[in-house]
Amino acid sequence: MTSHKSTREVLLTCIDDIEIIAKELLDNLIAQKQQKPVSAEHSQLVELVLQKDTELKATLKLAEEQGALQQKVVALETEVERHDIEIRNLQKQLKEAEQLLATAIFQAKQKLQAIDKANSRPVNSEELIKFAHRISASNAVCAPLNWQQGDLRRPYPTDIEMRLGFLGRLGEMNVNGHMSFPELLHRPNHSMQQGSSVPNSQAGTYSWLSQNDLQMPGLSVSHLGVGGGMDHKTPKKENEDVDVMSTDSSSSSSSDSQ
Amino acid sequence: MATTQLADEGDFDLLSTIYDIIKSVEKEQQDNNQKLKDSQEAGQKVLELQRKLDHAREVVKKLPGIELSKEEQLQQIDLLRQQLTLKRDLLNKYRSITTFDREAQTEFQIHQH
Numbered sequence: 001m002t003s004h005k006s007t008r009e010v011l012l013t014c015i016d017d018i019e020i021i022a023k024e025l026l027d028n029l030i031a032q033k034q035q036k037p038v039s040a041e042h043s044q045l046v047e048l049v050l051q052k053d054t055e056l057k058a059t060l061k062l063a064e065e066q067g068a069l070q071q072k073v074v075a076l077e078t079e080v081e082r083h084d085i086e087i088r089n090l091q092k093q094l095k096e097a098e099q100l101l102a103t104a105i106f107q108a109k110q111k112l113q114a115i116d117k118a119n120s121r122p123v124n125s126e127e128l129i130k131f132a133h134r135i136s137a138s139n140a141v142c143a144p145l146n147w148q149q150g151d152l153r154r155p156y157p158t159d160i161e162m163r164l165g166f167l168g169r170l171g172e173m174n175v176n177g178h179m180s181f182p183e184l185l186h187r188p189n190h191s192m193q194q195g196s197s198v199p200n201s202q203a204g205t206y207s208w209l210s211q212n213d214l215q216m217p218g219l220s221v222s223h224l225g226v227g228g229g230m231d232h233k234t235p236k237k238e239n240e241d242v243d244v245m246s247t248d249s250s251s252s253s254s255s256d257s258q
Numbered sequence: 259m260a261t262t263q264l265a266d267e268g269d270f271d272l273l274s275t276i277y278d279i280i281k282s283v284e285k286e287q288q289d290n291n292q293k294l295k296d297s298q299e300a301g302q303k304v305l306e307l308q309r310k311l312d313h314a315r316e317v318v319k320k321l322p323g324i325e326l327s328k329e330e331q332l333q334q335i336d337l338l339r340q341q342l343t344l345k346r347d348l349l350n351k352y353r354s355i356t357t358f359d360r361e362a363q364t365e366f367q368i369h370q371h
Contacts, residue, residue, distance in 0.1 A: 070323025
């Protein structure tokens with residue numbers, strides 16, 4: 001197959017041959033005029049040039065046919081290119097689909113694992129709601145729905161609430177030397193009845209407390225003090241210490257109320 | 259004979275020019291002036307032949323589709339046709355593929371277990 005010359009090469013060779021033969025012919029002719037004639041060679045050359053011309057014409061015909069074929073080739077190549085583009089698009093789409101499906105399957109597997117995990121250790125929804133109540137009772141998670149600017153409630157225990165707590169009343173109740181648990185229980189009860197400006201959060205915690213079975217005594221004691229309503233602070237030495245502590249910039253925000 | 263739209267019949271008509279040259283060379287003239295004229299004419303014809311040859315070469319270079327021999331070109335067409343068939347079949351296969359259905363699902367489960 002490599003011995004096949006392209007038609008273009010054949011044509012160009014033909015033309016070159018004709019040129020050479022024509023030159024020879026003319027040289028011969030001129031020589032003929034000047035010297036004795038060499039007619040045999042001359043006729044040979046003439047025949048040769050005629051032959052080459054015929055070859056040229058035949059090759060030109062072939063070139064014409066090939067030109068027509070070339071149009072078919074171009075059309076086929078265009079079609080093939082079009083199909084290539086379609087195949088590439090399809091490939092892209094399949095790749096995307098595969099990715100989407102892989103993600104979906106992965107997430108579904110994770111969901112199934114979570115479901116299995118949840119089924120292996122079921123939790124009572126009532127308990128979950130109770131815990132949620134407890135956690136959000138202090139308004140640390142989210143402000144109360146009716147909270148406005150100027151509301152004294154804060155997401156952290158304010159100094160008032162701290163003073164009403166165990167540590168705050170540690171100095172107050174030190175008459176007996178120690179506080180008994182029932183006293184702590186009764187105190188907030190008393191104060192609750194007198195309390196005028198009781199913030200809602202304090203009432204909320206107390207109501208939670210009364211419902212609960214006091215499962216966490218440590219926590220409940222600190223919240224007990226919250227139940228007391230405070231009109232004024234009893235000036236005591238321990239309270240002064242508490243005051244000093246509470247004038248810390250971070251906790252004085254409760255007095256920053258507008 | 260016309261080859262393509264790019265080539266005229268006269269582009270490859272070299273024989274007639276050669277014949278003209280031979281004719282003008284073989285003209286026997288006694289008059290010196292005429293001889294001079296004849297030789298000039300012959301010279302011009304030779305130049306014309308040269309020009310024609312160059313022009314023919316240019317035309318051949320521009321002709322389309324003759325980069326390969328005829329056999330090679332036919333092979334190329336064959337190859338392209340095969341390619342086209344393959345690609346068309348591929349595309350049709352994927353176009354007609356059914357989307358997810360119960361049969362495929364059960365097959366997949368069987369494969370899994």
